[in-house]
Amino acid sequence: MDEHQEVQNEAALKELSHKVARAQESRKEAEPQVQANSKGMALGMRMASEFVSAILVGGLFGFGFDYWLKSTPFGMLAGLGLGFAAGVMNLIRASKEYSASVPVGSDLPPENKVE
Amino acid sequence: MSNDPMHQFHIEPIIPMELGGFDISFSNASIFLLLGAALPAAFLLASSAKAALVPSRLQLIGESAYNFVHGTLYGSTGQLGVKMFLPLVMTLFLFIASVNAVGLFAYDFTPTSQIIITASMALIVFFTVIIVGFAKNGLKFFKIFFPSGVPWPLYFLVTPIEIISFFSRPLSHSVRLWANILAGHILVKVFAGFVVMLSGAGLVGIIGAVLPFVMTIALYALETLVAFLQAFVFMLLTCIYLNDALHAGDH
Numbered sequence: 001m002d003e004h005q006e007v008q009n010e011a012a013l014k015e016l017s018h019k020v021a022r023a024q025e026s027r028k029e030a031e032p033q034v035q036a037n038s039k040g041m042a043l044g045m046r047m048a049s050e051f052v053s054a055i056l057v058g059g060l061f062g063f064g065f066d067y068w069l070k071s072t073p074f075g076m077l078a079g080l081g082l083g084f085a086a087g088v089m090n091l092i093r094a095s096k097e098y099s100a101s102v103p104v105g106s107d108l109p110p111e112n113k114v115e
Numbered sequence: 116m117s118n119d120p121m122h123q124f125h126i127e128p129i130i131p132m133e134l135g136g137f138d139i140s141f142s143n144a145s146i147f148l149l150l151g152a153a154l155p156a157a158f159l160l161a162s163s164a165k166a167a168l169v170p171s172r173l174q175l176i177g178e179s180a181y182n183f184v185h186g187t188l189y190g191s192t193g194q195l196g197v198k199m200f201l202p203l204v205m206t207l208f209l210f211i212a213s214v215n216a217v218g219l220f221a222y223d224f225t226p227t228s229q230i231i232i233t234a235s236m237a238l239i240v241f242f243t244v245i246i247v248g249f250a251k252n253g254l255k256f257f258k259i260f261f262p263s264g265v266p267w268p269l270y271f272l273v274t275p276i277e278i279i280s281f282f283s284r285p286l287s288h289s290v291r292l293w294a295n296i297l298a299g300h301i302l303v304k305v306f307a308g309f310v311v312m313l314s315g316a317g318l319v320g321i322i323g324a325v326l327p328f329v330m331t332i333a334l335y336a337l338e339t340l341v342a343f344l345q346a347f348v349f350m351l352l353t354c355i356y357l358n359d360a361l362h363a364g365d366h
Contacts, residue, residue, distance in 0.1 A: 027194070045291055046348065053287035058279045079279075085272075086279040090287075097355070 043098060050094050051087040058083015118311065120304035124228055124297070147224045148232075150217055155209035184208050184350065191354040192361055200357050203243065207236060208350040215296065215342035219335075227345075228300055230293045237289035240353050248360035256363045288352055295345050299338045306331040 062079015066072045128140030162177025170178060184205045189197050211227060218225025226232045248256040260277045261270060309327035313320040 045295060046287075046352075049287040049291045049294070050283075053290060054280055054283040057283040057286055061279060061282075082275050083279050083283075086276045086283060089276060090280055090283065 050090040054087035055083040120301045143224045151214035154213040192358045212346035228296045233289040233293040237285040241285040244360040252363045
């Protein structure tokens with residue numbers, strides 16, 4: 001009886017170690033993918049701050065250049081323009097990340113869902 | 116209790132101290148910052164004390180918190196990122212979440228409503244990205260300013276934009292958390308103040324006070340959501356930024 005149990009235990013242990021090995025293998029293979037699922041308001045706040053902060057930093061850089069090169073106000077003008085472009089780019093990046101995480105059509109009503 | 120909605124953000128020294136001309140008083144902010152460090156530590160210690168195969172309820176919560184952070188970090192940075200950054204990301208998440216949760220209670224101070232706190236955390240992440248980025252990629256880290264697949268004359272335009280975009284990260288990272296918490300707490304306080312003011316104006320006022328009271332409850336529920344959501348968003352963006360540090364080459 002005892003021997004029988006031991007054999008059984010060994011088999012169970014072996015199976016478990018196989019399972020662990022397989023799980024570790026699959027983890028190694030899995031590609032990291034950006035997943036970003038945030039609720040609507042958080043998403044809105046993120047977009048807004050993403051856009052505004054780029055303009056602020058761009059303006060600040062421009063102001064710094066002006067201070068350094070005594071070229072008021074052209075540095076700041078250029079900085080604000082570049083900051084605006086950077087803000088738009090931030091927005092595009094953030095929304096790309098978001099759309100990558102939300103499959104196409106997952107927000108549609110059930111009757112016309114895209115499969 | 117004053118009716119001023121900004122009163123809750125005042126920092127009052129409890130044990131006045133000074134070091135080399137700097138005010139380092141132990142204030143109400145210090146208490147809640149210490150609490151923000153102590154609560155996650157106590158939570159994790161308590162939930163992992165038994166480490167039973169069949170988890171107790173507390174252990175289950177602790178394990179899900181760990182799994183949640185681990186899953187988010189693994190999803191955006193992969194195995195290497197988990198190895199390097201799990202302590203940092205887990206600390207940030209648990210600290211922000213517990214500090215926000217504690218701040219929801221009346222008379223409590225919320226450290227994340229001070230931009231210096233959120234800015235310091237965002238700058239820690241920012242400098243971690245820069246240091247790890249240079250350590251891992253060397254000069255190839257500059258590639259994040261030179262996206263591939265662009266005709267070379269455009270670099271004169273694209274590179275400044277990328278640089279501004281990179282430096283705008285700590286700003287947007289810190290302002291988001293700070294503004295959410297600050298605005299939410301002010302709103303709740305303003306509506307709660309209406310209740311007190313109206314109910315002081317006789318029977319009609321008390322009936323009218325029902326409306327702002329309902330609003331306060333609704334906003335409070337929203338704030339509870341925001342407290343945890345913002346902790347999550349802060350962590351998620353930290354993961355995304357850290358991913359850039361590890362994989363700057365394939366931008």
